[in-house]
Amino acid sequence: MAKPAPGKHKTTKFVFVLLGLLALFLILDLLWASSSSPSPDWTLPDSTNIIVPRPVHHNNSTPLKENRKKDNKDGVSGRVLSATFTDLDAPELNWEKMATAPVPRLDGAAIQIKNLLYVFAGYGTIDYVHSHVDIYNFTDNTWGERFDMPKEMAHSHLGMVTDGRYIYVVTGQYGPQCRGPTAHTFVLDTKTKQWQDMPPLPVPRYAPATQLWRGRLHVMGGSKEDRGTPGVEHWSIAVRDGKVLEKEWRTEIPIPRGGPHRACVVFNDRLYTFGGQEGDFMAKPGSPTFKCSRRNEVVYGDVYMLDDDMEWKVLPSMPKPDSHIEFAWAIVNNSLIIVGGTTEKHPITKKMILVGEVFRFEFDTQKWSVIGKLPYRVKTTLVGFWNGMLYFTSGQRDRGPDDPAPKKVLGEMWRTKLLL
Template sequence: MAKPFAKQSLLRYTIVAICAGIVVLVLFTNVLWASSYANPLSKRSVHESERKVLTINKETVISFCGPKSNLRWIDQALIIRKARQLENVKEERDTQKEKAKNFPNEDNALELEWEEMAEAPVPRLDGAGIQIGNLFYVFAGYGTIDLVHSHVDVYNFTDNTWGGRFDMPKDMAHSHLGMVTDGRYIYIVTGQYGPQCRGPTALNFVLDTKTKKWSSLPALPVPRYAPATQLWRGRLHVMGGSKEDRHEPALEHWSIAVKDGKAVESEWKSEIQIPRGGPHRACIVVDDRLLVIGGQEGDFMAKPGSPIFKCSRRSEVVYSDVYMLDGEGIWKQLPSMPKPDSHIEFAWVVVNNSIVIVGGTTEKHPVTKRMVLIGDIFQFDLNVLEWRIIGKTPYRLKTTLVGLWEGWLYFTSGQRDKGVHDSSPKKVLGKTWRTKLHLPVQ
């Protein structure tokens, strides 16, 4: 009767020895991995130690020392957590390889030195920014999802100060505005009225920046949310955006003749439709060419029946398309951005026949499905029609407001990421930054 008991004891001691060996191996190789990872020159050591530890995954640990095991002193959760961390390292390395293959120019991005400037009086998300000379007019925007701003703040690039705050008209939209200037008058088109996910308005306004007086323009034929807006050939052009539900992309394109802050015509004229609709895109005129860059199809909608129009996530498709309208009156497609990008309507400047775009949002995370912010700075060289990534912002962000003064690239406000390892959106900011801009020469 003693032999079966001896065999059971021997089996138990064997399992104990195997599990103990696993633990020692995990801890030992993890120490080697951590020490070699701390030295960026020891890439071979990193990869070898990863391979050793990655073989000890969750299934291996549970099969040897499963939930019913009497070996309670083994911290299975710790082993599994370490294994997952190392798997994430491998996944990140594979992602970087794929990224380098798809976006080779990103590796050549400049190491920019950023300087923090005077912070804006209030944080802003989905606001608008227009530069006239050394003054940067910053409009409206969300402070929080339940609080919207109804005033204008003015930043002086010369002396790094904020001041001159004044109110907007009571009927003017609070976010997702279309906006452009002729150098004195700022034309404001439609946008969302109120917090959360309320619908858009069709009302339009003009600000005389010299007198700080407001006037109105004829209403758009229908309300629009975040339409692409520009002045081109004496006409105010408004196109795309989202329809009244905030989600369905709009393709319509209208224009109206304007001069010195007033409409010369009484009604909007229908123009050739934009090839792809949607909000949150850059709209720029360079060398008598009208360009529309990036954007998305779909956006948050108001939850059905919600008395406060509470925002509810819907599917979104972010794209990298670039379209141009020239004197022939035909939309032409130009080279796409290096990656899909949206929430960039006021995140651009034109310098040395190049368009520079800062930050934005790209395709959603493939696993979590969360929105992904980016901190890339893009250059579109109009001389050769080529894109490149020329630098990074201090953190990833969207709907930032961008200006250029005396060779310095500025951005202020927007919503930043959750941290270095999490690109999803978190805090709405009023911070202002600048860096000396040096564009690569082709």
């Protein structure tokens, strides 16, 4: 066989070396490119600080130059928004953990009569609701008696109020998940533990504001039958000593802003409502189990008062929007104390945000203040006040100090000394 020519061998070797160098160059270039280019990130950063664009201000209170200086000082060109952005500065309170309730409750109800706190119904889980009453005794700080509710009575989102002996129970949601409301109403004699029917509400409602005022049981707002549409209707019926004195509900002046989950109180012959929201979770269309599906909620801190003129008057708003507080309040001296709740959803994650502060509203001055922090943020908690101590139990707490979204439904009872 003939040997290859020497010149041809050198040429082939040169080609192979050249191809090898070219391949090496391409590999190095690819590695350099991948290390210098950011990989896509489909999740929010783990940090509790999130950078969001600074809103444009159309007033002259803060010059734009000053804003830019502050941004540059922090090394960013936007406003730093903490994941716990809704927490307000508040003094620390010394909370003491008491006996836990027999069952955990979410969206339950509570009424205090002297040294007893009657705790009603509520979700145990999203698929299970309670149909009984537990009683907490503030004198010896124990959970004691338990008795059943009527089978036809709602299990959550109740309207409820007492005259000191009788507890009037109005409408609410019947069953778990996001089932429909009932128009049934009842009255409980707390001395005999006997239940009686009352005339049904004209239409069913979820979590309406409910109070006794000037000899009449007032029911207003709440969510309509679809669970999401705010209702503004206002009805009343005359009652005395657990008995209804009229056959039908009377239409009253509508509340200025509808929706559920607000506090409603009477003080010095004035009727007040505090906070609330428009919209709520609704049943998923076509779901045989009425599975809850989140819709848009708008939480507000509006305060309204009804007086002798029978006209709603607008009072100073709460320190921040607050909802899920229908039984999270107590009147102490000349002040209203409100514990926890929910506020506006997170602007980035759109998650529900719980409230971790204790608010005070002074009726005489109509001024708000933040008087303390809770052990954790919590919504639909149930509040009582006895012998200088503020108590709260049950509800749904946050995921932790750095995550204000709701997580665990609980039955814990806490108390703190309250000096006003």
